[in-house]
Amino acid sequence: MSQDQSSVSRRNFLTGTGAALAGTAAGLVGHSLFFRPSSAGAVKQGFEWPWPYTELDPEKVRKKGHAGYYDGDCAEGALYALVSELQENVGAPYTYLPVQIMGFGGGGVAGWCTLCGALNGACAAISLTSKDFYKLSSELVAWYCETPFPSHTSNELAKNGEFLVNKSNKVFKQTVSNSPLCHVSVCKWCKENECGSGCPDRSERCARMVGDVVAKTAEILNAYHFGEFRAQCSESDLAHSCQACHSKESPYEMGGWSRGKMDCTSCHIKGHASLVDPHHPGK
Amino acid sequence: MSQDQSSVSRRNFLTGTGAALAGTAAGLVGHSLFFRPSSAGAVKQGFEWPWPYTELDPEKVRKKGHAGYYDGDCAEGALYALVSELQENVGAPYTYLPVQIMGFGGGGVAGWCTLCGALNGACAAISLTSKDFYKLSSELVAWYCETPFPSHTSNELAKNGEFLVNKSNKVFKQTVSNSPLCHVSVCKWCKENECGSGCPDRSERCARMVGDVVAKTAEILNAYHFGEFRAQCSESDLAHSCQACHSKESPYEMGGWSRGKMDCTSCHIKGHASLVDPHHPGK
Numbered sequence: 001m002s003q004d005q006s007s008v009s010r011r012n013f014l015t016g017t018g019a020a021l022a023g024t025a026a027g028l029v030g031h032s033l034f035f036r037p038s039s040a041g042a043v044k045q046g047f048e049w050p051w052p053y054t055e056l057d058p059e060k061v062r063k064k065g066h067a068g069y070y071d072g073d074c075a076e077g078a079l080y081a082l083v084s085e086l087q088e089n090v091g092a093p094y095t096y097l098p099v100q101i102m103g104f105g106g107g108g109v110a111g112w113c114t115l116c117g118a119l120n121g122a123c124a125a126i127s128l129t130s131k132d133f134y135k136l137s138s139e140l141v142a143w144y145c146e147t148p149f150p151s152h153t154s155n156e157l158a159k160n161g162e163f164l165v166n167k168s169n170k171v172f173k174q175t176v177s178n179s180p181l182c183h184v185s186v187c188k189w190c191k192e193n194e195c196g197s198g199c200p201d202r203s204e205r206c207a208r209m210v211g212d213v214v215a216k217t218a219e220i221l222n223a224y225h226f227g228e229f230r231a232q233c234s235e236s237d238l239a240h241s242c243q244a245c246h247s248k249e250s251p252y253e254m255g256g257w258s259r260g261k262m263d264c265t266s267c268h269i270k271g272h273a274s275l276v277d278p279h280h281p282g283k
Numbered sequence: 284m285s286q287d288q289s290s291v292s293r294r295n296f297l298t299g300t301g302a303a304l305a306g307t308a309a310g311l312v313g314h315s316l317f318f319r320p321s322s323a324g325a326v327k328q329g330f331e332w333p334w335p336y337t338e339l340d341p342e343k344v345r346k347k348g349h350a351g352y353y354d355g356d357c358a359e360g361a362l363y364a365l366v367s368e369l370q371e372n373v374g375a376p377y378t379y380l381p382v383q384i385m386g387f388g389g390g391g392v393a394g395w396c397t398l399c400g401a402l403n404g405a406c407a408a409i410s411l412t413s414k415d416f417y418k419l420s421s422e423l424v425a426w427y428c429e430t431p432f433p434s435h436t437s438n439e440l441a442k443n444g445e446f447l448v449n450k451s452n453k454v455f456k457q458t459v460s461n462s463p464l465c466h467v468s469v470c471k472w473c474k475e476n477e478c479g480s481g482c483p484d485r486s487e488r489c490a491r492m493v494g495d496v497v498a499k500t501a502e503i504l505n506a507y508h509f510g511e512f513r514a515q516c517s518e519s520d521l522a523h524s525c526q527a528c529h530s531k532e533s534p535y536e537m538g539g540w541s542r543g544k545m546d547c548t549s550c551h552i553k554g555h556a557s558l559v560d561p562h563h564p565g566k
Contacts, residue, residue: 049381096379098332103416104406108398110421113543114463115391115398123387124407133386138393180397181464183543190540197542198531248481257473259480260396260466267550 047093053129053225054089058215061085062154065118065214067164069207075105077207078121081214083128097128108182116182118206118213119144125214129221135231136220138261141180142233143216145263148174149189150208153215158208168204179266185209242268330376336412336508337372341498344368345437348401348497350447352490358388360490361404364497366411380411391465399465401489401496402427408497412504418514419503421544424463425516426499428546431457432472433491436498441491451487462549468492525551 061081068077080099087094104110105120119141126140127133150158155171157163175192177185186197186206195201223229242264250256344364351360363382370377387393388403402424409423410416433441438454440446458475460468469480469489478484506512525547533539 046378046381049383051381093379095329096376097384098329098334098411100332100416101380101384101407101411103410104420106417108543109402109406109424109463110417111542111544112421112424112463113545114424115403119392120398120403123392124384127386128381128384133383134389134393137387138395141392141395141397180392180395183541183545187541190535194535194540196531196533196535196539198533198539199535248479250479250481252473252477252479252482256479256481257477258466258470259394260391261394262396262466 047096050129050131051086051093052090053221054086055222055226056082056085056089056218058218058222061218062211062215063157063162063164064211066154066157066207066211069203069210070165070167072099072103073106074117074206074210075102075121075124076100076117077210078102078118078214078217079124080121081210082122082125082217086129113183113186114181116144116177116180116185116213118210119180121210122213122217125217126221130224132224136224136229139231139233140213140217140220141261142231144180144213145178146176146233147212147216148176149185149212150174150205151212154208154211157211158204163211165207167207168201170201170204172201172205172208178263180262181266184266330379332411333413334369334376334411335373336504337369338505338509339365339368339372339501341501341505342436344501345494345498346440346445346447347494349437349440349490349494352486352493353448353450355382355386356389357400357489357493358385358404358407359383361385361401361493361497361500362407363404364493365405365408365500369412396466396469397464399427399460399463399468399496401493402463404493405496405500408500409504413507415507419507419512422514422516423496423500423503424544425514427463427496428461429459429516430495430499431459432468432495433457433488434495437491437494440494441487446494448490450490451484453484453487455484455488455491461546463545464549467549 064084065078065081068080071077072080076099079102083094083097083099099121102117102121102124105115105117108114108117109120122140123133123137126136130136150172151174155174158166159169159171161169172189173192175185175189177188179185186202189195189205190197190202193201193205195205220229244250245255246258246264247256248259347367348361348364351363354360355363359382362385366377366380366382382404385400385404385407388398388400391397391400392403405423406416406420409419413419433455434457438457441449442452442454444452455472456475458468458472460471462468469485472478472488473480473485476484476488478488503512527533528538529541529547530539531542
């Protein structure tokens with residue numbers, strides 16, 4: 001449940017402000033709100049959410065994520081890596097989930113290069129398995145922004161031909177995106193590696209990165225479910241600096257028409273800020 | 284399947300380049316690749332993908348999307364609006380899907396304000412129900428970028444107290460985001476309406492927009508499954524202009540280190556482009 005919705009619990013939704021929906025929601029309880037029997041009085045078919053989680057091997061998941069990219073692209077490949085392991089370990093309800101549900105996320109949503117597909121698919125697995133999806137997903141995104149991709153581990157696996165699908169044994173130069181956006185992440189890597197974004201090497205880079213993202217996701221989920229999860233990453237100081245005025249917490253007049261956790265300077269430069277207002281501090 | 288993967292079909296994945304995965308993939312066939320029995324020889328539990336689709340009423344879906352926002356935020360609310368209707372019309376397999384799988388998408392992924400959550404949730408429903416998720420999702424994103432939100436229809440429903448949840452009867456000024464990013468979409472609307480992004484009016488704007496996005500999604504899916512779907516939207520002329528050099532199709536030296544369909548000028552202004560190279564045409 002997001003910060004936006006903190007004052008509107010599911011319970012209130014059914015009993016209070018959302019009473020107008022009671023007709024359609026009749027018979028549904030608690031977290032099974034969005035499961036309903038196929039006909040009135042039938043046995044409930046759904047499974048309680050969140051779905052059960054078993055400890056995953058990050059290195060096994062990394063290899064499946066890399067391979068999954070070559071079959072289902074970044075987002076579906078990421079969800080596949082995590083869910084197929086849970087299908088194997090748990091069985092149902094995971095056996096009822098087609099990982100193609102995240103197929104659209106390929107190339108940052110059908111090639112639009114918005115949200116990195118690896119994050120999109122991995123966060124879907126987080127949301128299946130934890131009520132704290134907001135906190136855990138935010139941690140994954142923050143980690144992504146600060147991490148050099150592909151990891152040394154993935155570069156070494158490729159170099160040694162130890163992935164499940166071996167397309168290239170080149171060791172790629174690493175880049176830090178400082179942004180969760182596919183466009184930024186891909187462009188920075190391509191420029192550093194002098195590689196066209198349509199080249200097989202760029203695809204292989206994204207495959208390794210999917211592996212890295214799902215391995216980290218497995219680590220986060222393992223820590224959350226079986227250890228002690230603590231957020232390691234924070235938004236950048238610079239973002240905090242801008243957000244002192246430009247955030248949901250600020251009134252409109254102070255710059256509170258903005259919101260978000262991305263590092264502002266990934267898109268806004270001084271030249272931009274000065275266009276907003278000649279007296280803007282960033283001028 | 285994305286453009287990236289056009290040469291790597293699922294079939295090839297199992298029989299050719301992905302042969303190294305055959306061990307883990309054994310027993311899986313065709314589009315059920317990512318479903319597997321809980322134990323060797325057990326009856327397959329999954330359902331064939333894509334899942335069956337029945338014609339949806341866009342106006343019913345619009346109201347459910349608006350209400351869904353107030354229970355599950357934008358992304359989960361969007362998926363709820365579409366899937367709950369299919370749960371009602373079809374039953375299984377939709378009754379096995381917890382729409383919380385898209386919970387992470389709230390606020391453009393846990394408040395990071397990347398991809399608009401309404402698009403994220405709606406595209407998940409598209410991907411569940413069609414192998415052509417790439418084409419249909421791209422159309423939805425393109426439409427989103429060009430569309431004034433909230434729609435006149437949603438403004439009127441709110442004004443007349445005809446939503447399922449009635450929070451405000453104000454008629455909001457419309458804005459066109461020209462971007463699929465939450466941050467841009469929200470900021471533009473907030474500035475036009477002189478509204479802080481943390482205010483209830485901004486939440487209500489996003490609720491109406493979720494309704495508008497899922498209503499459009501129902502129209503697209505209805506046309507695809509029961510009519511004649513034709514893409515109506517195209518990327519902007521300006522984006523095409525930049526993409527003549529900056530695309531996956533271009534070699535690195537021509538600017539092919541870039542990729543994406545977003546309108547370049549939503550982030551890049553002339554001042555930006557000139558920083559790349561003093562001789563850049565955009566200077």
